[in-house]
Amino acid sequence: MVQYTCGPLDASFAALSDATRRGVLEQLGRADASITDLAGKFHMTLTGMKKHVGVLEQAGLVTTEKVGRVRTCKLGLCRLEKETAWIEKYRQLWASRFDELDKVVEELKRKEKVDGRKKRT
Amino acid sequence: MDARREREPTPMKNPTTTERKSDRELVVTRTFNGPARIVFEAWTRPELLKRWWAPKSFGLTMISCEADVRAGGTYRLVFRHDAFPEPMAFFGRYLEVTPHSRLVWTNEEGEGSGQITTVTFEERGGKTLLVMHDLYPSKEALDAAIASGSTGGTGETFEQLDELLVTLGASVGRS
Numbered sequence: 001m002v003q004y005t006c007g008p009l010d011a012s013f014a015a016l017s018d019a020t021r022r023g024v025l026e027q028l029g030r031a032d033a034s035i036t037d038l039a040g041k042f043h044m045t046l047t048g049m050k051k052h053v054g055v056l057e058q059a060g061l062v063t064t065e066k067v068g069r070v071r072t073c074k075l076g077l078c079r080l081e082k083e084t085a086w087i088e089k090y091r092q093l094w095a096s097r098f099d100e101l102d103k104v105v106e107e108l109k110r111k112e113k114v115d116g117r118k119k120r121t
Numbered sequence: 122m123d124a125r126r127e128r129e130p131t132p133m134k135n136p137t138t139t140e141r142k143s144d145r146e147l148v149v150t151r152t153f154n155g156p157a158r159i160v161f162e163a164w165t166r167p168e169l170l171k172r173w174w175a176p177k178s179f180g181l182t183m184i185s186c187e188a189d190v191r192a193g194g195t196y197r198l199v200f201r202h203d204a205f206p207e208p209m210a211f212f213g214r215y216l217e218v219t220p221h222s223r224l225v226w227t228n229e230e231g232e233g234s235g236q237i238t239t240v241t242f243e244e245r246g247g248k249t250l251l252v253m254h255d256l257y258p259s260k261e262a263l264d265a266a267i268a269s270g271s272t273g274g275t276g277e278t279f280e281q282l283d284e285l286l287v288t289l290g291a292s293v294g295r296s
Contacts, residue, residue, distance in 0.1 A: 017260065047237070059291070065296050091139035093179055094253075098137055098151045100173035104163045105155040112159070 015059035020044070021052050025075065032074040034119060035064075147236075149253040156243035157221045160251060164224060164240065165190040176219045184208050191218050196226065234262040262263035 039049035056062035151248035175181035180203035217225035228235035
């Protein structure tokens with residue numbers, strides 16, 4: 001993973017908060033496209049689409065390249081790796097916690113058994 | 122406990138899963154090898170809660186753990202991470218306490234951006250499926266919680282991420 005191609009994670013989420021931008025990412029997942037193509041697909045002005053692409057670009061979700069007068073957009077390298085990493089780290093914390101909780105549960109189970117025996121005798 | 126460990130092999134650890142279910146929701150699931158009443162007890166008796174809630178493997182140390190576990194009751198957990206000098210406090214209020222099946226509480230240290238946590242305990246054949254569900258007030262609140270933990274790369278922000286995990290874990294897990 002190329003860290004420096006990624007924008008801040010909050011930029012990624014801000015970028016994804018908009019339905020058009022999510023649509024643009026889906027579209028670019030299928031094929032690279034020019035801003036003109038995208039504007040046409042999403043029934044927007046060029047200026048409007050440029051803004052959306054700018055937001056996606058800042059978040060590292062999209063890269064663009066201008067050849068002559070055409071700016072071509074493609075998916076960036078960043079995607080959502082940070083969120084994935086964060087969720088994995090979060091999972092690990094809970095897994096550690098629950099492994100400790102297992103010990104408490106085992107202990108309570110044993111205690112219950114012993115208490116049960118005591119009651120019967 | 123040591124004597125027992127010699128006699129019986131340690132059972133396989135059950136897997137923990139986490140998922141961002143939607144813009145506003147995080148879900149953690151885990152099965153425990155015990156009946157719901159026992160798992161529930163471990164979540165609702167402060168003296169038990171503090172034994173598992175701050176795992177040493179994460180550099181956490183519990184400083185204090187108060188929980189008045191009944192609807193309307195409050196809780197306050199304070200603990201420290203090895204990497205940070207200042208202890209952190211997490212607090213809120215229980216909205217619902219249904220013995221052996223359901224706990225709901227608020228997370229109020231975030232001043233309005235805190236999530237509502239619902240934990241359910243479902244017993245199946247002597248085992249308990251635990252589902253912990255966090256509902257954030259908005260997509261932005263959850264995004265911000267995640268974002269503040271990893272502002273770029275791994276090494277240089279690792280401590281920040283740890284701090285966030287402590288924060289989030291704290292606000293999610295205590296009862």
